[in-house]
Amino acid sequence: MKPAGIYIHIPFCQAKCAYCDFVSFAGLEHLHAPYIQALLREIELKSPAWAGIPFDTLYLGGGTPSILSPAQIGHLLEACRHHFQVLPESEITLEANPGTVQNWLPWRKLGITRLSLGIQSLHDDELALLGRIHDAQEAIQAYTAARAAGFENINLDFLFGLPGQSLRRWQETLTQALELAPEHLSLYCLTLEEHTPLARQIAQGLLPAPDDDLAAEMYELAEEMLAKAGYLHYEISNWARSTGESEGELPRLACRHNVKYWHNERYLGLGAAAYSYDGKRRSGNVEHPKNYILRLQRGQDPTATSEETDRQRQIEETMMLGLRLLEGISWEAFSQRFGEDLREIYAQEITTLAEEGLLTIDERGIRLSKRGRLLGNRVFAAFLH
Numbered sequence: 306m307k308p309a310g311i312y313i314h315i316p317f318c319q320a321k322c323a324y325c326d327f328v329s330f331a332g333l334e335h336l337h338a339p340y341i342q343a344l345l346r347e348i349e350l351k352s353p354a355w356a357g358i359p360f361d362t363l364y365l366g367g368g369t370p371s372i373l374s375p376a377q378i379g380h381l382l383e384a385c386r387h388h389f390q391v392l393p394e395s396e397i398t399l400e401a402n403p404g405t406v407q408n409w410l411p412w413r414k415l416g417i418t419r420l421s422l423g424i425q426s427l428h429d430d431e432l433a434l435l436g437r438i439h440d441a442q443e444a445i446q447a448y449t450a451a452r453a454a455g456f457e458n459i460n461l462d463f464l465f466g467l468p469g470q471s472l473r474r475w476q477e478t479l480t481q482a483l484e485l486a487p488e489h490l491s492l493y494c495l496t497l498e499e500h501t502p503l504a505r506q507i508a509q510g511l512l513p514a515p516d517d518d519l520a521a522e523m524y525e526l527a528e529e530m531l532a533k534a535g536y537l538h539y540e541i542s543n544w545a546r547s548t549g550e551s552e553g554e555l556p557r558l559a560c561r562h563n564v565k566y567w568h569n570e571r572y573l574g575l576g577a578a579a580y581s582y583d584g585k586r587r588s589g590n591v592e593h594p595k596n597y598i599l600r601l602q603r604g605q606d607p608t609a610t611s612e613e614t615d616r617q618r619q620i621e622e623t624m625m626l627g628l629r630l631l632e633g634i635s636w637e638a639f640s641q642r643f644g645e646d647l648r649e650i651y652a653q654e655i656t657t658l659a660e661e662g663l664l665t666i667d668e669r670g671i672r673l674s675k676r677g678r679l680l681g682n683r684v685f686a687a688f689l690h
């Protein structure tokens with residue numbers, strides 16, 4: 306049985322960033338302690354349904370999990386280890402905001418194996434524009450301190466395609482990021498989400514709208530610079546440092562938890578707005594932490610939506626998620642999973658996309674081409690029937 310993953314959502318932040326529409330809230334410090342209690346109840350509540358399933362990844366995301374104390378996160382990890390079959394060699398990731406942690410040692414002692422630091426930019430004016438709570442120097446200090454505390458697997462998140470950002474400034478951020486030599490880099494093109502302060506400022510003409518062509522150039526520059534620096538591009542937005550050993554289809558330092566999503570495998574989501582997938586059914590918890598806490602205080606299940614995915618939907622999701630990985634989708638893995646030949650189900654789509662230069666076909670299977678990586682959404686849409 307393939308091990309599954311656990312995701313725990315911590316929906317709290319110190320301040321709301323100007324571009325963010327994630328389920329995260331600032332100013333709810335009074336809910337931190339009851340939220341932990343609610344999570345402990347949900348862990349107990351969900352454990353029978355997931356009994357006998359081994360887990361080899363646990364991801365604390367948000368929001369800002371590092372806004373909580375190491376003791377609070379420690380309770381959650383302890384409860385997961387007690388109620389679920391968390392394998393000893395599991396990857397345990399903590400998402401952290403550089404502005405929230407002074408001392409990394411207590412975090413390291415919890416058995417967290419992987420740190421993901423949301424740095425976003427190494428220019429102070431860009432960080433201010435994004436409404437981040439830290440400056441560039443604090444971000445670098447957080448990284449250096451985490452290293453000194455013994456974290457050996459660190460991801461850094463960056464954003465590009467910011468309003469007014471030039472190619473040269475993005476290059477400077479990347480150059481500095483590479484000097485830090487993290488094990489992993491996640492680079493995302495800024496998406497303007499409706500109703501965020503940043504989108505409003507742009508709509509009012511107070512800031513220039515991001516330029517799509519320039520963003521594509523930034524992406525290509527990143528591909529080039531990271532390849533030269535020894536990073537393996539394994540997912541549209543993710544790179545892992547080469548270990549110098551044989552890497553296989555996926556780099557050794559790839560985020561094992563996120564790979565489960567892209568392989569459309571099972572995961573259990575805990576906390577407000579967290580989603581679970583048991584291989585057939587997708588379910589999601591109530592979004593607001595207040596409602597989530599209330600439900601669990603009453604001993605109720607926090608699930609708000611639940612939908613059985615039929616075979617067609619499972620195929621479509623497997624295509625959309627799997628094509629995000631540069632390894633693509635193999636003929637063999639697909640036929641093992643669905644008992645049918647991918648070339649037959651999607652004959653027309655594969656031929657058209659390959660003719661348009663968006664897909665590459667080889668003896669292993671299909672994958673996005675370099676151009677396809679820039680136009681991923683067009684490719685994914687073609688596989689939705």
Ligand code: SF4
Binds near residue numbers: 327329369
């Ligand atoms: S720290 Fe992350 S989750 Fe929190 S507001 Fe900023 S972008 Fe959103």
